Amino acid sequence: MKIVRFHNSGGNIQFGCQHEDGSTTVLEGDIYDSPRDTGEVADVVKLLAPIVPTDILCIGLNYRKHAEEGGSAIPEHPVLFMKNSGALQNPGDPIVLPRRLRSNEVDYECELGVVIGKECFNVSQDDALKYVLGYVAVNDVSARDWQLKWGGGQWCRGKSFATFAPLGPCLVTPDDIPDPNTLSIKTLLNGQVMQEANTDDMIFNVPALIAFLSGSTKLVPGTLISTGTPHGVGVARQPQVFLKAGDTCTIEIDKIGSLTNPVVDERE
Numbered sequence: 001m002k003i004v005r006f007h008n009s010g011g012n013i014q015f016g017c018q019h020e021d022g023s024t025t026v027l028e029g030d031i032y033d034s035p036r037d038t039g040e041v042a043d044v045v046k047l048l049a050p051i052v053p054t055d056i057l058c059i060g061l062n063y064r065k066h067a068e069e070g071g072s073a074i075p076e077h078p079v080l081f082m083k084n085s086g087a088l089q090n091p092g093d094p095i096v097l098p099r100r101l102r103s104n105e106v107d108y109e110c111e112l113g114v115v116i117g118k119e120c121f122n123v124s125q126d127d128a129l130k131y132v133l134g135y136v137a138v139n140d141v142s143a144r145d146w147q148l149k150w151g152g153g154q155w156c157r158g159k160s161f162a163t164f165a166p167l168g169p170c171l172v173t174p175d176d177i178p179d180p181n182t183l184s185i186k187t188l189l190n191g192q193v194m195q196e197a198n199t200d201d202m203i204f205n206v207p208a209l210i211a212f213l214s215g216s217t218k219l220v221p222g223t224l225i226s227t228g229t230p231h232g233v234g235v236a237r238q239p240q241v242f243l244k245a246g247d248t249c250t251i252e253i254d255k256i257g258s259l260t261n262p263v264v265d266e267r268e
Contacts, residue, residue: 002170002257003031003134005050008043016042018170031171032117032133032221048090050136050171051115054222056083057213058111058140058159062228063201069236078204078212083140083226084160091168091259095141097245098161099266103143106243109229110187110195110251112180113138114206115171120219128210131219134171135180137251137259138226139187141166144235144242166251166261167224177255180206184254185230190247197230 002018016024017037024042027035031051060079061067067074089095097106117133140159147158177183181202187195204212209225234241243249247263 001173001176003027003035003050003173004044004170005048006042006044007046007048009045013048014042016044046090047092047169049088049167050169051167051222051224052088053085053115053167053224054220056085056087056165056224056226058083058226059204059209059228060155062203063197063230064203065197065201065231066229066233067203069231069233074203078209080213081155081159083156083165086162087160087165089163089166089261091166092261093166094163094262094264095139095166095243095249096161096163096264096266097243098143099268101146101161103145103158103161104242105144105235105240107142107144107234108187108189108194108243108249109140109142109233110185110253111138111140111226111229112183112185112199112206112253113167114180114210114225114227116210116219116221116223116225118221120210120214120223122216123211123214125207125211128207129174131210132174132206133221134173135177135256136167136171136224137169137253137256138224139166139249139251139259139261140164140226140229141243166259168259169257172256183256186252187232188250188252189241189243194234194241195230195232197232199227201230202228
C-alpha cells in the first residue's frame with residue numbers, strides 16, 4: 001500500500017491510499033494500526049510529507065562507494081546523527097537556502113527512509129523488519145560549511161536548517177517492499193543524474209540499522225531512520241556542485257516514486 005497525507009479542500013489533513021492508476025482513496029483509522037481503505041475518492045488539494053516524524057535519526061557513511069569518494073574508512077558501527085524535526089518539508093515545497101545563518105555550500109543527498117511502526121527496543125536483526133511501518137524517499141539536505149567547518153565537530157547544525165528534510169511522496173508499506181536493500185536510488189539536479197546506486201551497497205543494511213539503533217534505546221512509533229546516501233554528492237565532485245536558487249532537485253527510489261523540491265533563497 002502507498003499511503004499519502006494531504007490537505008483537502010476544507011483545509012483538513014487526511015490520509016489516503018494511492019493506487020496504481022494515480023487515484024487516491026480515503027484511509028480511515030490510525031495509520032499505525034491497520035488503517036482501512038474506505039474506497040471514497042480523496043479530495044487531494046496539496047500533498048504533505050506522509051508522516052510527521054517523532055524523531056529523525058540519520059546514518060552517515062553507510063554506502064561503500066560514498067565512503068570511498070570521501071576517502072573515509074569503513075565505520076565499525078553505524079555513524080549516527082540527528083536532524084531537528086523542524087527541518088521537515090513537503091513534496092513540492094521549496095528547499096530554502098539559509099541566508100540569516102548563511103551557507104554557500106548546500107548539498108543534496110538521496111536516502112531511503114524507514115519509518116518505525118511500533119515501539120522498538122533491543123530488537124534482533126531477524127525480527128527488525130517486523131517493526132517497520134513503511135519506507136519513504138528522503139533528501140538529507142546538508143549545509144557542508146556548517147557541517148564540516150563551523151559546527152564544532154557536530155553535524156546537527158549543518159543538517160537541521162528549516163526545509164532540510166524533504167520527505168515523500170508516499171509511505172510504502174512492507175508488503176510492497178519485502179526487501180529494502182534491493183532498491184535503485186538516484187538524485188537528479190535540474191534533470192541531470194547526480195547520484196545513482198542501489199541500496200544493496202549499504203554497509204549496514206536496514207535490519208542491522210534497526211537492531212543497532214534499538215540497542216538499549218527505545219524507538220517510538222513515527223521514528224524516521226534516514227539510512228545514508230550513496231556516492232555522487234556535490235561536495236565530493238570536481239568541481240564541487242552546490243544547490244542554488246532556481247534549481248530543482250528530485251530523489252527517485254524504486255517502488256516509492258519521485259520526491260521533487262525547487263530551491264529558493266531564504267528571505268531575510
